[in-house]
Amino acid sequence: MTDYSPPNRVRPDRLQPSPEADTVTGHRHDSVVPLIRWSIMTADRAWPRLTGIAYGGDYNPEQWPREVWRQDVVLMREAGVSLVSVGIFSWALLETREGVFDFSWLDELLDLLHENDIAVDLGTPTASPPAWFFASHPEARVVTRDGVTMGFGSRGMASHSSPAYREAIVRIADALARRYAQHPAVVLWHVHNEYGVPVGEDYSEQSVRAFRNWLRERYGSLDGLNAAWGTAFWGQHYTEWEHVGAPAAAPSVVNPAQRLDFARFTDHQLRECFIAEREAIRAHATQPITTNFMANQSWGTDLWAWAREVDIVSDDHYLWAADPEGEIGLAIAADLSRSLAGGEPWILMEHSTSAVNWQPRNIAKRPGEMARNSLAHLARGADAILFFQWRAGRAGAEKFHSAMLPHAGTRSRVWREVVELGQGLGRLAELQGSRVRADVAVLWDFESFWAQGLEWRPSVDVDYAERVRAYYERLWRDGVTVDFAHPSQDLSGYRLVVAPAQYLLSVDDAERLNRYVEQGGTLVVSFFSAVVDEHDAVHEGGFAAPLHPALGVRVEEHLPLREGEKAAVDWRGERRLSADVWQEDLDPGNAEVVATYAEGPAAGGAAITRNRHGSGTGWYVSTRLSSTDLASVLDAVYDDAGIVPPRHPDGLEVVTRHGADADYLVAINHRAEPARLAASGVELLTGTRVPGALEVAGGGVAVIRLDARPTGGGRTTP
Numbered sequence: 001m002t003d004y005s006p007p008n009r010v011r012p013d014r015l016q017p018s019p020e021a022d023t024v025t026g027h028r029h030d031s032v033v034p035l036i037r038w039s040i041m042t043a044d045r046a047w048p049r050l051t052g053i054a055y056g057g058d059y060n061p062e063q064w065p066r067e068v069w070r071q072d073v074v075l076m077r078e079a080g081v082s083l084v085s086v087g088i089f090s091w092a093l094l095e096t097r098e099g100v101f102d103f104s105w106l107d108e109l110l111d112l113l114h115e116n117d118i119a120v121d122l123g124t125p126t127a128s129p130p131a132w133f134f135a136s137h138p139e140a141r142v143v144t145r146d147g148v149t150m151g152f153g154s155r156g157m158a159s160h161s162s163p164a165y166r167e168a169i170v171r172i173a174d175a176l177a178r179r180y181a182q183h184p185a186v187v188l189w190h191v192h193n194e195y196g197v198p199v200g201e202d203y204s205e206q207s208v209r210a211f212r213n214w215l216r217e218r219y220g221s222l223d224g225l226n227a228a229w230g231t232a233f234w235g236q237h238y239t240e241w242e243h244v245g246a247p248a249a250a251p252s253v254v255n256p257a258q259r260l261d262f263a264r265f266t267d268h269q270l271r272e273c274f275i276a277e278r279e280a281i282r283a284h285a286t287q288p289i290t291t292n293f294m295a296n297q298s299w300g301t302d303l304w305a306w307a308r309e310v311d312i313v314s315d316d317h318y319l320w321a322a323d324p325e326g327e328i329g330l331a332i333a334a335d336l337s338r339s340l341a342g343g344e345p346w347i348l349m350e351h352s353t354s355a356v357n358w359q360p361r362n363i364a365k366r367p368g369e370m371a372r373n374s375l376a377h378l379a380r381g382a383d384a385i386l387f388f389q390w391r392a393g394r395a396g397a398e399k400f401h402s403a404m405l406p407h408a409g410t411r412s413r414v415w416r417e418v419v420e421l422g423q424g425l426g427r428l429a430e431l432q433g434s435r436v437r438a439d440v441a442v443l444w445d446f447e448s449f450w451a452q453g454l455e456w457r458p459s460v461d462v463d464y465a466e467r468v469r470a471y472y473e474r475l476w477r478d479g480v481t482v483d484f485a486h487p488s489q490d491l492s493g494y495r496l497v498v499a500p501a502q503y504l505l506s507v508d509d510a511e512r513l514n515r516y517v518e519q520g521g522t523l524v525v526s527f528f529s530a531v532v533d534e535h536d537a538v539h540e541g542g543f544a545a546p547l548h549p550a551l552g553v554r555v556e557e558h559l560p561l562r563e564g565e566k567a568a569v570d571w572r573g574e575r576r577l578s579a580d581v582w583q584e585d586l587d588p589g590n591a592e593v594v595a596t597y598a599e600g601p602a603a604g605g606a607a608i609t610r611n612r613h614g615s616g617t618g619w620y621v622s623t624r625l626s627s628t629d630l631a632s633v634l635d636a637v638y639d640d641a642g643i644v645p646p647r648h649p650d651g652l653e654v655v656t657r658h659g660a661d662a663d664y665l666v667a668i669n670h671r672a673e674p675a676r677l678a679a680s681g682v683e684l685l686t687g688t689r690v691p692g693a694l695e696v697a698g699g700g701v702a703v704i705r706l707d708a709r710p711t712g713g714g715r716t717t718p
């Protein structure tokens with residue numbers, strides 16, 4: 001079973017006792033202890049041999065002649081580039097035929113980069129096997145759920161269960177590590193590229209065989225499998241292991257427990273491939289090893305489990321151009337990356353200087369936007385700001401993707417901003433290793449998302465990503481910094497835990513949440529949560545039954561609304577909140593009814609409840625409120641949790657990074673108008689003194705080293 005405790009790379013024997021921990025609340029952030037821990041972690045963790053905030057991007061020199069390489073390094077130095085990712089898609093040029101290697105060009109390139117003081121994050125090229133590989137191993141191609149065998153000429157394409165593929169990835173990873181483990185330019189290894197995309201589920205014969213073996217190990221017997229999958233339904237009972245297959249497309253909906261297990265199996269197969277490469281590298285090399293996640297933009301991998309396997313968390317994030325407030329999705333990605341890293345610094349491995357090329361409408365970033373994006377990642381814990389890619393490529397599918405050096409060359413706005421950002425990050429070196437703290441955790445559970453995403457749910461309008469965004473957005477607008485957490489983690493350090501989309505919740509994890517409330521925590525649970533167990537079977541006792549101690553309510557029936565239907569909620573007789581998509585027949589038991597349904601099928605019934613349990617409080621919100629209407633709920637919840645949200649001017653994003661010697665406010669102004677920020681210290685990008693307040697220019701950024709650390713007193717969560 002997956003261990004979901006957050007990664008902790010500090011050896012326990014090196015942790016100091018916590019003499020200043022608050023013995024009343026047990027809240028870890030009230031003392032200076034985290035800082036002591038951090039200085040120990042800094043010495044122990046596997047951050048690359050780099051100083052300051054790393055800057056750079058994917059570099060694909062194999063697409064260019066040698067004279068361009070020499071221009072590249074000159075321009076990289078001009079831009080302040082300190083780290084480039086190399087070789088991610090170079091397999092065909094490194095292993096020209098099976099077992100025949102040509103490292104001459106890479107030797108030359110790494111030497112050139114090293115001579116120019118540019119460090120290398122060396123990729124293993126296994127996301128793009130060469131043509132010769134598929135010619136020799138046609139069976140290694142991926143088969144889709146509809147039975148289509150994938151062709152060549154793209155990337156991905158290989159079955160992660162293929163023995164031939166697995167042999168080949170270890171061979172190339174081993175060869176690279178043997179050759180470059182000692183190369184002075186190499187400070188980090190970058191295995192593969194974005195596991196799970198474009199290849200996730202694979203329905204090839206080898207994958208089906210591996211799935212069967214995985215199931216045998218998981219369930220031990222066919223009886224165990226039949227029980228877990230509920231195969232008495234629709235006559236799916238299995239009598240032979242050989243009859244068990246992948247959940248390929250079928251005339252009607254396929255068993256959801258089988259599909260959920262296939263998602264888990266797929267994640268497991270991908271991770272096995274990562275581990276095989278990692279071990280091949282570790283046999284020769286001591287540098288840290290990572291693979292680039294897509295924290296909130298790809299859902300096929302259980303990144304809590306992956307985070308335990310990498311030395312450093314790295315993430316790729318691209319703005320969704322259709323979202324007018326892409327900065328909120330960006331903040332989710334960054335907070336999730338930091339949380340996956342257990343609070344340690346992480347690498348923004350890829351983002352874009354301007355437009356991408358793969359969305360329906362690829363919107364160019366406007367002046368200042370790239371810097372705002374970069375600083376927002378840094379604010380939330382990234383210690384490396386990298387892009388896809390260094391130089392815009394002339395050929396291939398990504399030629400319309402922006403780059404640090406665009407097609408227009410150095411006489412361009414993008415280039416000028418790239419140079420300016422490099423200079424700015426150069427002035428922020430002292431932030432390296434400083435940390436972000438949060439009093440609020442939002443639950444994030446990939447398995448639950450997989451299960452909820454399957455067919456035949458009560459309403460297609462219920463969307464887990466939308467609910468996470470709505471709650472997060474409310475917290476973001478209130479200036480409250482958030483961690484993400486898995487429900488099995490120890491949550492006792494948080495004043496508030498929000499569960500916006502916890503459809504699948506095991507009884508054990510529910511008990512943990514009940515205890516969290518009993519012991520003084522504040523919990524907010526949104527509708528359609530704790531509905532099923534880990535096999536996608538409805539909980540005994542009914543929907544949300546395992547959370548009854550914390551919430552005090554019984555959900556009798558789900559009452560989804562018609563498309564577009566609105567149904568108002570009456571909040572404490574004071575105001576009406578507009579709701580849609582969902583109502584419930586709710587028995588509030590002894591819980592306080594804070595809001596009732598004013599209309600719709602549940603009119604007159606309880607809509608939002610608040611329950612005292614032990615010394616904490618459990619809130620249940622049984623309908624869909626917009627992030628604006630959620631303000632009423634969260635204002636009351638903050639009171640219960642003892643949180644005073646800082647509420648900066650509209651559109652001014654402010655996050656604090658806490659260092660060993662100082663605290664830093666990172667402020668990003670997403671509005672066109674200037675915004676005032678109260679602070680005393682030094683603005684590091686300009687070197688100017690901030691005497692009590694700073695006006696952050698419209699669209700501008702600021703990083704302030706504070707004169708003094710905030711002193712206890714009234715709690716805020718900056």
Ligand code: GAL
Nearest residue numbers: 193194316318350356388401
């Ligand atoms: C990423 C990928 C890169 C590049 C980029 C373009 O997902 O890792 O190789 O394709 O997208 O936005």
